[in-house]
Amino acid sequence: MSERESLDWPVFASASIADDHARDLGPRRGLLLAIVGASGVGKDTLIEHAARGLRRDARFLFARRVVTRPRTPDSDSGGEQYLPMDPDVFEALRKTGAFALSWDAHGLRYGIPLALRSVIAGGRVVVANLSRTKLIEASRALGPTIAIDVTAPKAVLRERLLARGREDADAIEQRLARQVSLPAGIRRIEFSNDVPLNMAAAKFAKLLLRVVEAEYEASDQHQLGARRLFDAEGEIDHVEAAGVEG
Numbered sequence: 163m164s165e166r167e168s169l170d171w172p173v174f175a176s177a178s179i180a181d182d183h184a185r186d187l188g189p190r191r192g193l194l195l196a197i198v199g200a201s202g203v204g205k206d207t208l209i210e211h212a213a214r215g216l217r218r219d220a221r222f223l224f225a226r227r228v229v230t231r232p233r234t235p236d237s238d239s240g241g242e243q244y245l246p247m248d249p250d251v252f253e254a255l256r257k258t259g260a261f262a263l264s265w266d267a268h269g270l271r272y273g274i275p276l277a278l279r280s281v282i283a284g285g286r287v288v289v290a291n292l293s294r295t296k297l298i299e300a301s302r303a304l305g306p307t308i309a310i311d312v313t314a315p316k317a318v319l320r321e322r323l324l325a326r327g328r329e330d331a332d333a334i335e336q337r338l339a340r341q342v343s344l345p346a347g348i349r350r351i352e353f354s355n356d357v358p359l360n361m362a363a364a365k366f367a368k369l370l371l372r373v374v375e376a377e378y379e380a381s382d383q384h385q386l387g388a389r390r391l392f393d394a395e396g397e398i399d400h401v402e403a404a405g406v407e408g
């Protein structure tokens with residue numbers, strides 16, 4: 163079974179699969195790369211491109227969200243590979259603690275599985291499309307977290323949501339009206355997705371690689387006792403200064 167296939171719910175919720183993912187990366191600490199930003203900004207598209215480009219890189223695991231949206235032609239042909247779930251089943255699972263994080267937005271419920279916690283604890287980098295409201299909880303529940311804040315002008319978001327054609331005009335306006343700011347205390351890297359998709363996708367994959375390399379290098383130095391690179395809380399504080407832009 164490939165790593166991505168093994169993300170199928172509920173298989174990925176099993177501890178044995180998570181343990182399997184958590185092997186062999188040595189004493190490094192893992193990381194959550196939370197891809198956040200307004201609806202239509204291109205999070206899922208950038209994630210899907212990066213997942214294809216980095217599929218052979220064992221450091222990365224691209225999380226599938228569970229969403230209470232029935233599967234659509236969009237999701238079957240190149241859109242986000244989410245796992246559709248009936249809202250009652252979602253609620254039942256949420257009560258059992260099966261999700262590391264879950265949230266409600268756009269009239270839907272979203273979740274990512276608890277098993278991701280051991281994947282990160284084992285040293286891997288989990289990339290997930292996440293609500294901006296869940297970043298603090300994410301860093302508590304899952305470990306070191308960096309938010310990649312994808313941006314584009316509102317007029318571009320509207321155009322993209324209309325072209326995506328999944329929601330009607332009213333639902334699109336409601337999505338555009340949603341305003342959420344990023345919480346303080348979360349490391350954040352801004353990524354502008356206001357360029358043609360092929361350029362954006364290449365730049366995004368490069369950014370993921372650079373962040374991960376900077377983080378692993380810092381983790382290795384941490385193992386060697388080079389504590390001066392870390393702030394008072396033991397977090398590295400120089401990811402942006404390490405040349406991740408561009």
Ligand SMILES: Nc1ncnc2c1ncn2[C@@H]1O[C@H](COP(=O)(O)OP(=O)(O)O)[C@@H](O)[C@H]1O
Pocket residue numbers: 199200201202203204205206207208322323325326355356357358359360362
């Ligand atoms: N850089 C880009 N240029 C043009 N279209 C884009 C770009 N990035 C994403 N899109 C398109 O915009 C639409 C919304 O992207 P999507 O990934 O679904 O956004 P989100 O997950 O943030 O809601 C999709 O139809 C996608 O193909």
Ligand SMILES: O=P(O)(O)OC[C@H]1O[C@H](OP(=O)(O)OP(=O)(O)O)[C@H](O)[C@@H]1O
Pocket residue numbers: 198199200201202205206267268270272291292293294295340342
């Ligand atoms: O609290 P917010 O930061 O506004 O985020 C709310 C939700 O919307 C985003 O998903 P996306 O835009 O991909 O929604 P969709 O999959 O339903 O299109 C994000 O990943 C959350 O699931």
